Amino acid sequence: METAAVTTLQHNRIALALHEIRPGRGRPMLLLHGLGEDASRVSRHELDAWDGPVHALDFTGHGASSIAAGGGYFCEILMADADLALQHLGSATVVGRGLGGYIALLIAGARPEQVRGAVILDGPGLQGGGPAPTSLDLNRPAQTGETPDPVALTELTRDIRPPDYARTFAWQASALSGMDSAIAVAAVNRPPWLAEVASQPGVVECGLADALVLFSRSDGPSTEAG
């Protein structure tokens, strides 16, 4: 899909690409892609479900964002990627696929006033590395200079997601966002972290379109009238 404009955001030594997929007025939707994907994977399904402007971020090591030489990727760094996008946009409703869905949960918990609802969709990297460490793998995949960075794929496949850790972010989003519901689970697949999140008070289970209708109605501290 063609993108209208790209803004470069500097995250320490990484240059992040934030794509304006569709301009418009009112609160933006921020799309977070799945593991190995990039902003170009935005689908009609997502665009049609939202009336306002749409932006999509390429995570570190993905799409038009830069690669971390020597690796060192983990989900909290991607959460900080998303935070820079949020800072640029002011506030947003965040929709994430797979890995991006997990990051949407993290940023909703970490920036509960700026994230006006987070939707978790199926997609690559939804599972992560499971709830506890797997056997150690100290092999070093070669970096090619191309995205997606093979080291990012390896490391973010192993990212550990204990259910009680994920739950803490859901609680924070619920307790501190001022919204009746701050998290929507639209994914069919339910790895342990997501099963735990889905069962928490304030988390709704519904499709993307319904979730976006719900979140578009919610007011927030930095919501502009559309």
Add this chain to the structure above:
Amino acid sequence: MDDNSEHRGYPGASAPARSRQVDASGVRIAVHEWGAEDAPPLLLAHGGFDFARTYDVFAPLLADAGWRVVSWDQRGHGDSDRAALYQWEADMRDAVAVLDSVSSAPVPLVGHSKGGSLTTHMAAGLPHRVSAVVNIDGIPSRRAMPDVQDRDRTKLLATDLAAWLDHRHDMVDAVRKPGTIEDLARRRGRMNPRLPVEWLEYLVTVGASRSDDGWRWKIDPTLRMGGFGPWRPEWSLQRLADVSAPFLALLGTEQELMGFGTTLDDVRGFVPPNGRVEEVDGAGHFVHIEQPDVVAALVLEHLADSVAKGRVA
């Protein structure tokens, strides 16, 4: 290596005999060695916010006993590259790159604090590359976070998270705060209250660089202590139980800020059959700096035993 360093001696301290670089997947790692180049090698890993030359007293004691002691500055520390990202397994892969540059045969690993934990994980992940392990006060066993109710922790975490994210915004072009040798030693002394000021001042001359406005520690200013994440200390204990190489853990008995607060009781259930844990009486977290001769003797004895066991096996 530093042409702008100011020479200050410290009793028993020797600069490395050789320094070189290893390319760890695009991150240049500075390697420092003591002892004869053709002596049997061992790897020596430093702790967080330290650097290889914090071993300037300890490493020569092992080198004098006939070892080629190979240490390195972890990414972001000392003379190694500042990396885009820092993460535990990346540090381990950097360590493997150093190991690859030394030997494909099994070698002993010795490490302090975070470096001790690194060596223990390497022994569990690459058993065919490791002949023995000495872990010096490097076994995490409990959460740094206060033991509070989950619901209360939510608020604590929210504050921590916001602070961490704000810090990620502010780090572009960050530089360390400059100062005199005495200033830097005093700042480090706050985290190392048990170490002599002369030692801390010596560390400034080998671990900081000098420019017109003063000295700065050669540690990436974007590195941050503490933090948060899904990681839990009991996972390190589980790795400990996996180790098959002869294993020795040393614990300082005096608890202090930089230490993990781990006691014999915490570790006992996880010590592998080929391992043992010993306390070093009267020592804090920097066991090998407070009591270099005692620790070197314990390490050398363990390595001698391991070699002997290796012959039997």
